[in-house]
Amino acid sequence: MGAATTATAADRAKRARRKAVRDTRMSYLLLAPYLVLLVMFGIFPIAYAFGLSFFDTIEMVFWGFTNYQFVFDDFRVPASVVNVLAFVGIWVTMTMIGVAALSLMLDSINRKTANTLRTIYFLPGAVTSSAIVVLWLFVLDPSVSPFQPVLHTLGWATRADVIASVGLAGIFAIMAYFSASGGWIVVFGGALSSLPTEVMEAARIDGANRFQLATRIKLPMIWRSLVLMGILSFAGGLQLFVEPQLMGLAGPQFAQNDWSLNQMAFQYAFRMGDFGASAALSTLLVGASIVIALVIVFATRFYKID
Amino acid sequence: MSTRQAPMRLNLGRFVVFAILAFAVCFYGIPLLWLFLAGTRSEASLLTDPPFALGTWEAFSRTWTNLTTYNNFQIITWATNSLIYSVGGVLLSLVASIPGGYALAQSEFPGRKLILTLTLIAMITPSTAVVLPIFLEMNLLGLNNTYAGLILASGFFPFGVYLTYVYFSTSLPKGVMDSARVDGANRFELFTRIALPLARPIIALVAFFSFLAIWSNYFLAFVLLSDDKLYNLPVGLTALVSGSGALSNLPSNDVPIKKPEVVLAAILVVLPVLLIFMAAQRFVRSGMLSGAEKG
Numbered sequence: 001m002g003a004a005t006t007a008t009a010a011d012r013a014k015r016a017r018r019k020a021v022r023d024t025r026m027s028y029l030l031l032a033p034y035l036v037l038l039v040m041f042g043i044f045p046i047a048y049a050f051g052l053s054f055f056d057t058i059e060m061v062f063w064g065f066t067n068y069q070f071v072f073d074d075f076r077v078p079a080s081v082v083n084v085l086a087f088v089g090i091w092v093t094m095t096m097i098g099v100a101a102l103s104l105m106l107d108s109i110n111r112k113t114a115n116t117l118r119t120i121y122f123l124p125g126a127v128t129s130s131a132i133v134v135l136w137l138f139v140l141d142p143s144v145s146p147f148q149p150v151l152h153t154l155g156w157a158t159r160a161d162v163i164a165s166v167g168l169a170g171i172f173a174i175m176a177y178f179s180a181s182g183g184w185i186v187v188f189g190g191a192l193s194s195l196p197t198e199v200m201e202a203a204r205i206d207g208a209n210r211f212q213l214a215t216r217i218k219l220p221m222i223w224r225s226l227v228l229m230g231i232l233s234f235a236g237g238l239q240l241f242v243e244p245q246l247m248g249l250a251g252p253q254f255a256q257n258d259w260s261l262n263q264m265a266f267q268y269a270f271r272m273g274d275f276g277a278s279a280a281l282s283t284l285l286v287g288a289s290i291v292i293a294l295v296i297v298f299a300t301r302f303y304k305i306d
Numbered sequence: 307m308s309t310r311q312a313p314m315r316l317n318l319g320r321f322v323v324f325a326i327l328a329f330a331v332c333f334y335g336i337p338l339l340w341l342f343l344a345g346t347r348s349e350a351s352l353l354t355d356p357p358f359a360l361g362t363w364e365a366f367s368r369t370w371t372n373l374t375t376y377n378n379f380q381i382i383t384w385a386t387n388s389l390i391y392s393v394g395g396v397l398l399s400l401v402a403s404i405p406g407g408y409a410l411a412q413s414e415f416p417g418r419k420l421i422l423t424l425t426l427i428a429m430i431t432p433s434t435a436v437v438l439p440i441f442l443e444m445n446l447l448g449l450n451n452t453y454a455g456l457i458l459a460s461g462f463f464p465f466g467v468y469l470t471y472v473y474f475s476t477s478l479p480k481g482v483m484d485s486a487r488v489d490g491a492n493r494f495e496l497f498t499r500i501a502l503p504l505a506r507p508i509i510a511l512v513a514f515f516s517f518l519a520i521w522s523n524y525f526l527a528f529v530l531l532s533d534d535k536l537y538n539l540p541v542g543l544t545a546l547v548s549g550s551g552a553l554s555n556l557p558s559n560d561v562p563i564k565k566p567e568v569v570l571a572a573i574l575v576v577l578p579v580l581l582i583f584m585a586a587q588r589f590v591r592s593g594m595l596s597g598a599e600k601g
Binding site for chain 2: 144
């Protein structure tokens with residue numbers, strides 16, 4: 001009797017083990033297409049660029065940190081660091097204040113109007129990449145701009161006047177904000193409307209007006225998500241490429257070919273054929289992004305994995 | 307009597323709120339409105355008429371002919387390419403995301419945590435950060451300047467895997483799966499017979515986001531494609547502008563691409579996304595985006 005029970009238990013354990021192996025195999029089968037892409041376009045390129053960054057890619061000989069030395073000695077690199085930080089500073093500030101203010105205001109007015117306005121704010125999200133720059137090169141040109149009266153009032157007669165007065169970092173920040181902020185306003189619209197109504201009711205009964213409700217109750221409740229938006233925008237902003245790269249569309253005198261860090265990495269590979277230097281700068285840029293990602297994943301609890 | 311003062315103060319506050327919201331309507335709305343009106347106007351009208359003047363049918367059709375016939379119907383080639391890259395990339399991202407996200411959500415296996423963590427890191431890392439490394443890799447593999455290269459690279463969409471993972475972890479009751487297992491369905495049958503039919507909303511959501519990312523991809527396409535026959539629309543748009551000098555306000559040349567043609571080409575880049583936004587409005591508003599906090 002006792003022996004029979006042990007036998008079935010062992011059997012059962014064996015069967016369970018076999019089932020676990022089968023399940024694991026099936027999970028990996030389902031994951032296979034994704035894992036191939038993850039290795040091909042996530043892990044491998046980063047590892048390859050990292051490896052390449054230690055080589056003289058013309059002679060294919062190892063030369064340690066020479067590429068990094070070259071990048072740090074290039075006078076354009078510190079200049080582009082300053083440029084990118086200026087852009088990121090302006091853009092992240094605009095995004096955090098603009099998105100928070102507009103989202104809270106929309107949450108305080110009647111639902112129907114708010115939905116219509118949210119749609120209007122969201123639609124420029126359809127204008128992306130090169131189309132943003134092309135559109136804004138028109139909008140910033142006082143001779144054709146829909147904001148012509150405003151630009152003229154400010155005393156700007158040509159596109160060069162506008163760019164000189166606002167500054168490139170500010171212009172790129174406006175372009176990026178125009179396209180990227182509406183989606184966030186929709187996201188925060190959803191977040192605000194799902195806040196617990198009892199808290200709002202309690203605050204209202206305690207005599208809070210709409211302004212106090214927005215700044216003292218709602219804002220603290222969405223603060224964490226606002227910070228996440230800020231960090232994600234910061235990480236994305238460091239990789240700025242399209243906006244400065246396409247300024248030259250307005251004419252050679254507007255071209256900014258080495259304004260941002262990613263443009264420098266592009267220049268090394270495409271203008272100078274120096275893949276090693278390009279790999280070194282790319283490695284630094286990817287490294288910065290990965291550090292930010294690790295902070296978000298491990299130091300905050302924004303994204304849940306069980 | 308304080309009741310009489312309260313509405314007064316409130317009204318001033320309301321006025322400020324509506325003034326700011328109206329200002330924002332101008333900022334977001336006017337450039338877009340201008341773009342679509344400008345597509346119907348002639349070069350002369352753009353420069354001399356008021357900014358919101360409506361064009362004429364003749365002007366529009368002349369612009370359309372100039373744009374579409376230019377350089378042996380080049381823009382049609384680019385639009386077709388954009389369609390090929392988008393359809394291919396979206397399909398590949400779905401084939402990778404849906405089963406992958408399902409496996410991560412519904413089963414325990416060694417390596418699962420690592421894959422989830424890598425997925426999160428890849429999703430938070432801006433795709434632009436990996437463009438030059440991908441170029442270096444493609445150079446090694448000889449996949450530069452091919453349809454396959456760009457489609458494969460844009461099919462990698464970790465955000466889609468994460469969305470699918472969240473969807474199946476929260477909305478597919480474990481009980482359904484357990485009873486189906488008792489009925490003798492194996493894991494693969496569970497996926498195809500039970501999970502897939504329930505996955506329609508998440509398929510739509512992942513397709514929506516990956517289409518947006520792929521259709522508007524400039525940096526990767528610009529770096530991987532040097533043959534102008536393979537350009538997508540965003541890269542083609544810039545080739546059109548830099549080849550014609552249409553935005554530079556320099557003395558005109560005899561290239562038929564002027565400001566109206568450039569506007570119309572920009573509309574071609576924007577319109578498909580805009581139409582999808584309109585069609586998806588209800589589901590965008592319904593808060594499905596709230597789990598999708600990614601810029």
